[in-house]
């Protein structure tokens with residue numbers, strides 16, 4: 001996950017000051033020296049670091065901290081607030097034109113993830129806002145870019161407008177917008193031409209498209225892994241085109257995070273979305289406050305809850321609760337649960353969103369073995385219907401068959417059966433306790 005080094009260092013630093021009953025200027029100075037180093041090491045622009053350290057230091061030795069009863073905590077609060085401001089304060093939204101279609105122009109250098117992000121964003125707009133976007137293939141220079149967008153369109157069951165690579169991007173944009181009007185698309189996402197470097201020809205062409213399409217948003221897609229380069233690219237695109245937002249991709253990699261922390265303050269353009277993988281749903285709105293929370297080890301409970309809400313079916317959850325209460329939970333239910341949790345994303349990433357998770361020994365370098373989970377799924381899928389509902393009938397012979405059918409081993413099957421039995425016992429105990437408490441009028 002991105003920011004790992006930065007998060008570790010910042011958390012160690014603030015840990016030292018957290019419990020202090022008294023904080024003096026020397027403590028703040030000491031802490032800020034470490035914060036400064038941590039930020040520089042994470043490849044944050046040096047001017048940004050200087051400004052940040054100055055702001056936090058001023059506030060940390062000011063009244064709000066020194067006169068509080070918990071100065072250690074207050075300093076951390078200041079760090080978090082300033083980190084949030086640095087990344088852009090309030091979360092910014094996508095424009096909606098009152099004269100549809102809303103036009104979004106996607107720009108960026110080759111390889112940044114522009115085409116992929118165009119698909120992801122259209123998918124998000126359709127899913128979250130219930131809109132009907134049209135994808136436009138105007139990247140006529142990168143070989144295969146048009147084909148790639150068409151493939152994404154197919155995958156998403158979303159129309160893609162293309163005129164091949166012999167027509168100018170300006171003409172493509174023009175006809176695409178007309179097509180969107182004719183077909184009642186309320187969003188148009190133009191995947192414009194990328195280049196290997198920022199150059200005049202590219203900017204000239206993008207300016208022409210901008211003039212013609214009069215876009216409501218111009219999103220620059222930059223690769224977080226490129227660090228300071230991403231910041232420089234953002235600066236030049238912004239000077240030439242006037243960006244309305246940045247999409248920072250590949251934050252699922254182990255980027256040090258400098259770009260995320262510098263872009264807003266160097267270019268004065270907000271990061272609006274972050275890319276977290278190659279799949280079409282690996283995109284999230286960027287919430288500076290949540291990101292600051294994550295970096296400082298305070299967790300990101302809100303994102304976790306949103307993920308759960310998007311992936312867990314409420315009716316099913318109710319039914320499950322009932323089953324747990326009556327201890328009539330089967331292996332089918334178990335499989336269902338496993339599927340819902342997996343839909344939320346990789347388990348180790350989810351765990352990291354929990355406050356304090358990074359402080360639990362062992363969790364830090366925890367590699368949740370996804371393979372093991374697939375084994376559990378395979379074992380359950382190899383059971384017969386009857387076995388899933390009445391696991392007590394699974395004798396030695398059946399265990400062997402299940403192990404063979406699932407490509408696992410008998411000890412693995414045994415382990416799962418034992419775990420399942422323990423879980424059911426626990427459910428029974430819990431519902432027993434609830435029953436008793438109810439009689440006493442304890443639980444509601």
Ligand code: GDP
Pocket residue numbers: 108109110111112113114115116117142145148194249250251252253274275276277278282
């Ligand atoms: P373009 O030249 O800017 O249009 O770049 P592409 O959309 O073709 O993306 C370049 C490569 O980056 C592809 O292999 C994408 O799958 C990959 N990519 C794009 N966004 C992300 C992301 O957020 N995370 C990861 N890991 N890979 C990404």
